[in-house]
Amino acid sequence: MALAALAALFLLFSGAGAAAQGPPPQIDLTDREKAFIEAHPVVTFSDSIWEPLAVVENGTYQGVFHDFFRIVSAMTGLAFKFEPQGDSRNFGKVLAALRDRRIDMIDGTGKTADREKYALFAGPFLRFPLAIVSRDDVMSGSFFELQGKRVAVASGSTAYEYVRDNHPDLDLLVVEDPTAALMAVASGQAQAMIENLAVVTYGIRKSGLTNLKVSGLTDYALDIYSLVRDDMPELASILNKALAAIPVWDKAAIMAKWLPLYAPGQATARGGAAAPDREIAGPAGGEAGKAAKVVLNRREREYLSRKGALRYCVDPDWPPVERVDEAGRYEGMVADVLGLLTERLDVDVRLAPTASWS
Template identity: 35%
Template sequence: MPSPPAPRPRGTPFRGLAAAALALLALAGPPGRAQVQERSALGLTPEEWTFVAGRKIRIAVDAARPPFEYVDERGRYAGLCADYMRSAARTLGLDLEIVPGLPAGEAVARAEAGEIDVIPKITPTPERGRSILFTAPYVTFPSVIVTRADFREVAGLDDLDGLRVGVVKGLVVEEVLRRDRPRLPLEEAPNVKEGLLRLSTGQLDAFIDNLGTVSHGIDTLGLTNLRIAARTPYGHDLAFGVRRDMPLLRSALDKALAGMPASERNAIKRRWVPVLDRAGLDWRALAPYAAAVVALLAGILAWNRHLKGVVRERERIQAELREHAARLEAQARLKAQVAQVSASLQAARTRTDLAEAFLGQAAPLLGAQYGVFHVLDGPEVLTPVATYGGAGVEWELGPVALGQGLVGQCALAGAPVELDDPGGIPLRLAAGWGTLAPRRLRFEPIRSKDRTLGVLTLAFLGAFPPERRDLLAELLPMLALNLEILAGHLETARLLEAARTQTRDLDTRLDALARLAGAAQDRDARLALLQGGIDALRVRCAAPPHQG
């Protein structure tokens, strides 16, 4: 078989760099809290999250279907479908196990037998739907007719009669062509590469497959003598195929695909399908000089548009990178502030120590000018144990009953209360030269496991921006944990002290009993001695008088 023509360049350096940068940026998800918020926005049910969380799934990979999926020379799973699969797995927290070398038909059979969980690249059909479940299609490509550039004009399937037409064996396009065009002689090829090489060397007159596969094959093999001549009425929807006994996995994958940003989808498509659809273009139909003029003008316009697009893409990427860097910096700053406050609580030995340490560190970070820390004493009473900026407060702090006032209501409802411009509350903050009225009051319940442990009251002279709200949201669970740990330590200390007191009481009683026992023994000894004397006297008195 003659060797194919030499490879040709695949696009400009600018386009390759921009596409690579877009792909890397799109596939890098935001970490930490931002990622949690993104997952929450998917709308998964608790049952779906429980099913997918940390699950390892086996995916069937057709090792020879680039650009959709293949296994490269290093054994890595790659391609357009691979990028979609990894994006969905990253969003849902799935662990992927690659099972290579499974064409669609064998993959469906293995999934039906329970040996495969997901098929990342499959075209839904009614027959396959009896064996597996399908997600909504995540990408669609038309089937196209490929001919040699010097071959006669082909505008559609009606122009293929009498020609040698190649298709890949076992794919959906062969199935629909044999059903709808039974008189069309089809020659089967084992894969797209073999079919395109046969067409390039004249063994076939036309080849039919989806646009993505043939575009990638033409560029990769450098077959400059081939062109996309026309579209067919058939399209290829690509979806994820899922085992029928895993409907929760199917619905979770559907939501993950639906939540993918358009920028990420476009970046994946540009990365793997760089060749544009040229169906219907036939420059031979134009006069040579007119073709040259049109080509020149089109090239100039396209280059200008390309340069503008590169600039816009670069600016967009830079803006997204700056935004991403700002998010990372904000998250690092927030974690550092939480760690700073947490470290200050480690030395606390009483609730007052804990409250004063927390208010002293957290209030400045939150921008609060005044604070009160109430803890729940027993089931019904909240006791203030520490204040921040308390000098100049006009009321006298005292215990608050559960449900009484804003503090008690916040504790009872277990929900925050916020007041803007609380003019009716007699609170004035000392400033050294006078007093100031707060513009915002916030009452936050300190909760752990659906149980209220106390209430944190904060007063602000200015606004309470979102980044400080995020910091407060991170600080409250940490504060509740420290409060519970301290309560446990205090209860342990109380029990130990009670045990020591009981031990001391027991020792005192034992000493008293020992003294009583000693005194009883001394009394018995004296009684015995006295009894002996009496007995001796009785003997002497009973003896007859001495006859001398």
């Protein structure tokens, strides 16, 4: 079914989706919040295609956000009705619909100064680094290296607003959506693009753009919030409570479903995971799969010999970048990199568990 035909369709989150593990947690609601739910049992929302976070495909709305809000629906009794804006590719149209109060909320996006003028925020409930993508033959791993190069960004996106406001000297090519930005880089119209790490890694893999790579991560962490009409403070407070109450195991299951690089156990197989005080193993695959060793000088070897095991701390709940699972295993993209480093340096590293990033 064509995306343009979706205008007459809607999806209730209380339908199909990723199964939660056990009953949803209970949340305490005020009398005003309960009255809001009784008066507004169906909440309208929209989003643009932002895969894998927001997926519009074959007439249905799915993705990471869908599965999060399916749990919110079970906790609150609210139903969430998807109302596409145009062909669901231009996020600027989604923002305009919220600003004009034609929808009640946007399920997930970033917080910016401009959006604070007309929206309330619930969350954050996810966080991703902002990544730089370039072709294999281009070095563009930092904002400094983007100077003098054309950089593609999706119209209306948080990435666009961040770069526009904080790096006004960059030469921006504003395109319709993240997929168009990836294609612009692959075809040579732009030398790089900037977008949420989860979105670009998913997009590169899905599109088969083998000449593209994630060439760097910016120092900007994109926190994901729900945006709510500024005349619905009760809805914002309900979502704040519900999103904060989603169990970590449900979050992990959702991320594993939509981001294969985050699948439980994958980091272990590739050499990235370790339980507390357990050595990180090297990649599987025998001699052919082993990484080349780094040659150290005598002083470096003596230092490592004296030092013994290197202890490290991580953010225990920052998927897909890194997390510690319920069994104490360290997983994620950084875990995979650490696994390669330990094999190449031939060192013993041990996780020192912490309850939180702070």
